[in-house]
Amino acid sequence: MNSNSVLRESIDIFFVEGHGFAVYFYILVILAPVEFLSLYLPSLDAQMWSGSASLFKVTAVTTLLLTVYFAMRVANQEFASWRFRTLKRWHRENGQPIFAIAQAQLLFLSLHVALSLLLCAPLLIWAAAIARTPFSMVALTFGLLFFYAWGYATWGLFALALWERRAESRQVFIRSFFFTLTILSLLVYLPLNPIAFLLAILSRQEFPPLSIAGYNWPAGILHFSGHFLFIGSALLAHQWALRKELRR
Numbered sequence: 001m002n003s004n005s006v007l008r009e010s011i012d013i014f015f016v017e018g019h020g021f022a023v024y025f026y027i028l029v030i031l032a033p034v035e036f037l038s039l040y041l042p043s044l045d046a047q048m049w050s051g052s053a054s055l056f057k058v059t060a061v062t063t064l065l066l067t068v069y070f071a072m073r074v075a076n077q078e079f080a081s082w083r084f085r086t087l088k089r090w091h092r093e094n095g096q097p098i099f100a101i102a103q104a105q106l107l108f109l110s111l112h113v114a115l116s117l118l119l120c121a122p123l124l125i126w127a128a129a130i131a132r133t134p135f136s137m138v139a140l141t142f143g144l145l146f147f148y149a150w151g152y153a154t155w156g157l158f159a160l161a162l163w164e165r166r167a168e169s170r171q172v173f174i175r176s177f178f179f180t181l182t183i184l185s186l187l188v189y190l191p192l193n194p195i196a197f198l199l200a201i202l203s204r205q206e207f208p209p210l211s212i213a214g215y216n217w218p219a220g221i222l223h224f225s226g227h228f229l230f231i232g233s234a235l236l237a238h239q240w241a242l243r244k245e246l247r248r
Contacts (some may be wrong), residue, residue, distance in 0.1 A: 006104035014112075019080035023073075024119050025110075027066045033127030034062045035123055039130070043200070056124070056128075056131040057202050060141050061195055063120050067149040068111060068194075071176050074112050077170055078167075087242065092151050098242050105238075112150045115144060137202065148194045151227060152178075152236035159184055161241035191219035192226050 014020030038058040077084055090096040121142075128138045156174055163169040185193035191200070191207040197219075200207060207219035 004100060004104045004107070006096055006101050007107050009085065010104065010108040011111075013080055013083045013150050013221040014108075017080075017083070020074070020085065020112075024028050024116065025068050027070060027116055028119060030066060031059070031062055031120060031123055035059045035127060054131065055140075056133045056141075057129040057199060059124055059127040060145070060198060060202065063124060063196060064145055064148060066147060067116050067120070068126045068152045069178060070116065071109065071149045071153035072156040072178060073154040074158060075109050076160050076170050076174050078171060078174075081167060087161065089102070098239070102157075102239060102242055105160075109157065110150060113153070114145055116149070117145055121124075133202075140201065141198070144194075144198055147227075151234070152181075153239060154231060158234055161238060162244070165209055189222070191223050194227075197223050217227075220222060 035055070035058065039055050046138035073079070086164065087101060090101055091098070124141070127133075134168060159170045159173045159177075163173070182193065182195070186196065189210065190196050191210075197207075208217050210222060211217075
């Protein structure tokens, strides 16, 4: 970590200078009221959302949306963007290879997602205790939250590399991508949607298998296969965009 100057720059800007603290404040200031209100206010669907039994579901889904959205924005360098050196400066003036730049961006993204979940952990654990959620289910939820937030945010790294000099294009892409993907996954095949899949796991429900070419494919296999393909495509696109930007 200490030998990678690109990673060290991100850590200094976010944590030493404090430019990243606003991100974690936004997450907590939205998550905490949602959790408390979901416990005490009545719901339209009393059987699913209201009461202590569903508190962990509400908190987990809210955490999922917040961590994914803000991780994409962090990967896109929307916070304190003026403090970061450009990719070309790192590559040409500081001699950083493409692999080192990509590695630093992915490591910092991992660090950010881990810290975001760590800050949300007390609220999630408190909700799990009230809802009497088993420890295994809580641990699985944390794993899924990290997987989704990190995986989806890799597309933010792709946007940063492709449109580094066009901040507005990056911001429009991130927001459009986030909302469009959420809606499309609901319309095309419900188990592909991370919100629906997480709720099904927490509710101990199983999606019916999807019949393709006379074979029934389990929803879980299709969900994770689709996401691994999705994340792998993002990593390849990120590398391609880096090479394209640094060769201009």
